[in-house]
Amino acid sequence: MTRVRSLFGRRARPDTGPGVSGTVRVDARTKNLTKRLQPGEIAVIDHVDLDRVSAEALVACRPAAVLNAARSTSGRYPNLGPEIIVAEGIPLVDDLGSSVMSLREGRTVRVDDGGVYSGTVLVAEGTEQTEETVAAAMAEAREGLSVQLEAFAGNTMDYLNRERELLLDGVGVPEVHTPIEGRHVLIVVRGYHYKEDLAMLRSYVREYRPVLIGVDGGADAILEAGLRPDMIVGDMDSVSDSALRCGAEIVVHAYRDGRAPGLSRVEQLGVDHVVFPATGTSEDVAMLLADDKGAELIVAVGTHATLVEFLDKGRAGMASTFLTRLRVGSKLVDAKGVSQLYRTRISTWQVVFLALAGLLAIVVAVATTEFGQTLWLIIMARLDGLFAGIKDLLGIAPAAPIS
Numbered sequence: 495m496t497r498v499r500s501l502f503g504r505r506a507r508p509d510t511g512p513g514v515s516g517t518v519r520v521d522a523r524t525k526n527l528t529k530r531l532q533p534g535e536i537a538v539i540d541h542v543d544l545d546r547v548s549a550e551a552l553v554a555c556r557p558a559a560v561l562n563a564a565r566s567t568s569g570r571y572p573n574l575g576p577e578i579i580v581a582e583g584i585p586l587v588d589d590l591g592s593s594v595m596s597l598r599e600g601r602t603v604r605v606d607d608g609g610v611y612s613g614t615v616l617v618a619e620g621t622e623q624t625e626e627t628v629a630a631a632m633a634e635a636r637e638g639l640s641v642q643l644e645a646f647a648g649n650t651m652d653y654l655n656r657e658r659e660l661l662l663d664g665v666g667v668p669e670v671h672t673p674i675e676g677r678h679v680l681i682v683v684r685g686y687h688y689k690e691d692l693a694m695l696r697s698y699v700r701e702y703r704p705v706l707i708g709v710d711g712g713a714d715a716i717l718e719a720g721l722r723p724d725m726i727v728g729d730m731d732s733v734s735d736s737a738l739r740c741g742a743e744i745v746v747h748a749y750r751d752g753r754a755p756g757l758s759r760v761e762q763l764g765v766d767h768v769v770f771p772a773t774g775t776s777e778d779v780a781m782l783l784a785d786d787k788g789a790e791l792i793v794a795v796g797t798h799a800t801l802v803e804f805l806d807k808g809r810a811g812m813a814s815t816f817l818t819r820l821r822v823g824s825k826l827v828d829a830k831g832v833s834q835l836y837r838t839r840i841s842t843w844q845v846v847f848l849a850l851a852g853l854l855a856i857v858v859a860v861a862t863t864e865f866g867q868t869l870w871l872i873i874m875a876r877l878d879g880l881f882a883g884i885k886d887l888l889g890i891a892p893a894a895p896i897s
Contacts, residue, residue, distance in 0.1 A: 513606025514585060516558040520599045524548040525711075525732055531555040536603060540595055543568050544575030547685055553578060559585040559605045563594050566623065567631040576628045590620040660772060660782065667786040668768045672725050672743045675788035678704035681780045682712035682723075684732070685796030691829045692719050692795050704793065707784065709777045712796065713737040727783065728776040730756025738763055745769075745783065747776045778818040785822045792822055795829045 516536040521527035524539050525548065531537055533556035540563040541548060552560055566576040566588050579586045587608055594610055594617060597603065604611045608622040621627070660666050680699065682692060692715060699706075699721065708716045710728030714737050717723070723742040726733060730746060738744065738760065744767035748754035752771060760767045772779050777797050784792050819826060 513604050513609075513611075514558045515602060515604040518561075518597050518599060518601055518603050520595060520597055522595065525551065528552060528555055531557060534558050536561060536605065538563070538594055538597055540564050540592075541566070541575075543570060543573045544579075546574035546578060549575030549578040550686070553582050553584065557584060559587065561587050561590055561594055561605065561610060561618075562620075563590050563592055565589045567628070567635060569631065569635050572632045572635040576623055577625075577632065580623055580625055580628050586623040588621045588623055590618040594618040666771065667783055668745070668770050670725070670743055670745065670768060670783070670787065672705060674705055674784060676790050678702045678791045678793065679707060679784040679789040680704040680793045680795065681707045681709060681777065681784065681797065682715050683709045683777050683794070683796035684711040684715055688712070688715055688796030689718075692716075695793070695795070695829060698793075704791075705784070705789070707780050708733070708737065708742070709780050713740075713742065715796075727770070727780040728756065729754070730759050735763060738765055743768075745779070747772065747779050749773075774818065781818050781822050781826070785825060789825060791827060792825045793827045793829055797828065 514536075516534055518536045518538050519527055519531045520538040522540040524541050524544075527537055527539060528548075528551040531552070535555075535557055536559045537552055537555070537557045538561045539552075542564040544562065544566040560579055566586060567573055576586060576588075585605060587605060587610070590610065597610075597612065597617060601612060603617070609619045610617045680695070682688065696719070698704075705725065706716050706721060706723045707725045707727055708714070708723040710726075710730065711732040711734075712728075713723045713726040713733050717737055717740065722740055723737070725743045725745060726737065727745040728747050730738070744760055744765055746754050746757050746760055746767050746769045748757070748769050748771040750771055750773050754769055754771075757767075757769065770779050770783065772782070777794075781792060781794070
């Protein structure tokens with residue numbers, strides 16, 4: 495893919511030309527943008543190596559187009575995001591440069607053949623992705639995957655050296671009020687297929703009543719499913735205020751040096767909380783906390799499970815998730831994809847017809863017995879009496895007998 499330099503200020507075609515038009519929503523953080531992006535609007539992001547979770551969140555908003563100031567696939571590893579967006583028929587324009595981020599939110603722009611036009615001004619120009627260009631970029635990225643694997647292995651050893659006391663002995667895990675000892679724990683992260691998998695686990699939740707832990711926005715996912723989280727763990731950057739006020743115990747994930755970006759927000763809301771300083775991701779913190787407090791079983795929804803997912807997240811810290819899964823070991827049950835495994839292929843009408851066929855078979859079987867025939871005569875006699883009563887009420891004279 496070749497990069498075309500931004501051409502801010504150059505006169506070009508008017509807004510009424512070809513392509514797609516829409517109101518722009520601009521945010522360098524994709525997960526913040528998706529909170530306010532509406533169907534038919536144009537998403538403007540600055541996201542190198544667009545990952546699968548972010549792409550699925552964008553697709554769910556049904557934008558008219560996605561404009562990326564950075565390269566959606568840098569070639570470091572085969573990330574999954576661009577393929578998801580292009581497969582949905584949503585135009586994806588890449589490598590537009592920083593000038594596209596200067597667009598004022600709410601302005602109407604037109605996107606055509608890799609160009610972004612505001613009025614008659616060509617704001618920026620990049621590369622419009624197609625299925626062919628995405629496939630070529632993925633093939634190129636796979637060739638360089640060995641470099642990322644080496645970096646991932648290095649990050650894993652670094653994390654093990656820095657957090658061996660936490661991983662091996664649970665040193666640094668804070669005291670919490672939520673009773674976990676001997677109970678099942680359901681940890682919900684807003685990851686792949688989390689909505690479908692959480693819906694499939696409703697009967698499990700009713701029967702076992704596990705401790706419900708939402709990792710950041712996972713708390714909102716629990717609330718959306720009609721449940722209430724017992725605990726919220728994370729740096730509090732993607733969880734709503736209403737979730738933080740729902741009565742769940744709050745565990746703020748902090749850096750090892752004590753910095754906790756989400757602490758001020760929790761303090762402003764006035765909710766009780768504890769701080770858990772640890773390297774790694776918030777989903778790691780939730781698993782380590784549940785394991786240390788004696789959970790009998792840990793069920794994970796939406797978490798990262800495979801090497802491709804670790805790399806697709808695009809953070810060196812994902813090495814901690816790999817080691818955390820080794821740490822909790824036999825207690826961990828991953829619910830990822832359970833909705834795909836048990837997804838029914840039977841339609842509602844098929845179920846109705848099957849029920850009617852079964853009912854008809856029962857009626858026929860009963861009618862062939864002496865009891866069934868007697869019951870049929872009784873029903874017919876009752877119906878005859880009912881019709882006679884209706885005729886009398888309406889003043890209808892009985893029909894004359896035929897001589």
